Amino acid sequence: MSQANTAIVYTEFGDSSVLREVDRVVAEPGPGEIRVRMVVSGVNPTDWKQRTGATATSDIPAEGAVPNQDGSGIVDAVGAGVSGFAPGDRVWLMLAAYQRPGSGTAQQYTVVPADRVVPLPDGVGFEAGASVGVPAMTAHRALTVHDGAPARLAPGALDGVNVLVAGGAGAVGNAAIQLARWAGASVVATVSGPEKAALARAAGAERVVNYREPGAAAQIRDAFGDGVDVVVEVAAAHNAELDLAVLRPGGTIAVYADDGSGRPLTVDVRRHMVLNVRYQFVLLYTVGRDALANGAAAVNAALAGGGLRFGADAGVPLHTFPLAETAAAHAAVEAGAIGKVLIRVDPSSIG
Numbered sequence: 001m002s003q004a005n006t007a008i009v010y011t012e013f014g015d016s017s018v019l020r021e022v023d024r025v026v027a028e029p030g031p032g033e034i035r036v037r038m039v040v041s042g043v044n045p046t047d048w049k050q051r052t053g054a055t056a057t058s059d060i061p062a063e064g065a066v067p068n069q070d071g072s073g074i075v076d077a078v079g080a081g082v083s084g085f086a087p088g089d090r091v092w093l094m095l096a097a098y099q100r101p102g103s104g105t106a107q108q109y110t111v112v113p114a115d116r117v118v119p120l121p122d123g124v125g126f127e128a129g130a131s132v133g134v135p136a137m138t139a140h141r142a143l144t145v146h147d148g149a150p151a152r153l154a155p156g157a158l159d160g161v162n163v164l165v166a167g168g169a170g171a172v173g174n175a176a177i178q179l180a181r182w183a184g185a186s187v188v189a190t191v192s193g194p195e196k197a198a199l200a201r202a203a204g205a206e207r208v209v210n211y212r213e214p215g216a217a218a219q220i221r222d223a224f225g226d227g228v229d230v231v232v233e234v235a236a237a238h239n240a241e242l243d244l245a246v247l248r249p250g251g252t253i254a255v256y257a258d259d260g261s262g263r264p265l266t267v268d269v270r271r272h273m274v275l276n277v278r279y280q281f282v283l284l285y286t287v288g289r290d291a292l293a294n295g296a297a298a299v300n301a302a303l304a305g306g307g308l309r310f311g312a313d314a315g316v317p318l319h320t321f322p323l324a325e326t327a328a329a330h331a332a333v334e335a336g337a338i339g340k341v342l343i344r345v346d347p348s349s350i351g
Helices: 046-050 134-141 173-182 194-203 218-226 237-245 268-275 291-303 323-334
Strands: 004-009 021-027 033-043 072-076 090-093 110-114 118-121 162-166 188-193 209-212 228-233 247-255 278-281 318-322 341-344
Touching: 004 268, 004 323, 021 323, 033 090, 033 323, 046 090, 046 323, 072 134, 090 323, 118 291, 134 173, 134 291, 162 173, 162 218, 162 237, 173 188, 173 194, 173 228, 173 291, 188 194, 188 218, 194 209, 209 218, 228 237, 237 247, 237 268, 247 268, 323 341
Parallel strands: 162 188, 162 228, 188 209, 228 247, 247 278, 318 341
Antiparallel strands: 004 021, 033 072, 033 110, 033 341, 072 090, 090 118
């Protein structure tokens, strides 16, 4: 291709001011790769953490790194050996920049391995497609790690399962509520205040509890009766006592984040042993291909069936920025924006 590829890059670690716009060569897809014309790029906390160097696993290449793991767009070209995709297909991406610093989605064209590309179901918009990667895939994994869990969620797969979602107003928390309810689970969410409570209810939580209230554990146990089977946990150290107070024997705490305080998780061995508690830590980058494939299939089924929605009425307010304002989008996520921050790379294709 001869046209330029407008991209956002950073050549040093730092705050959002290190991001700048450049023109790059449009790369050709190699064997097993797909080139995607980006329509929307999604921003997650993992993206700004990598940009600052806090979670970086490699040096920045001389030509700069392109941020953002998630996005959606249109297949532009396929490399040798790729099947199941053709130019013109609508798709969403996950882990675009993992071990590929030049392949982030904050650019007009990106080239990624075919197994990081997922068909976007008919009738599902590009903004929804750019919203599912890290949040929904993480939520799916957290909901499928308990004893006897299905490998892939579907309607009825979590019938009879009691799920507590900590931080129900966050992006992963929202996806966990929606996917758990779609799969048949009973769901209680914890939040820190009334505004976030409204978002968790919009996502589908049957009961919402303010974890700061003295009677939070009693409220959760009242909702579930015999206790919690699965906790989708955003702050394991902070919530350790609450989790232990509401788990039923054999319960699982699926930990996908922490509160950033650096506070260590301390485990009372005897109390956890009595309950046969399982801790499962969840990081999307290293869960393995089978888990990713199962998650993508379930997410698509939920999207197509209306079990996973985005927008204020689903508890996920959308905040959009143009590509030229990627730095502002990163700053918004870093500042704790509630909802989903998206970058409209090609607004004309959104419709």
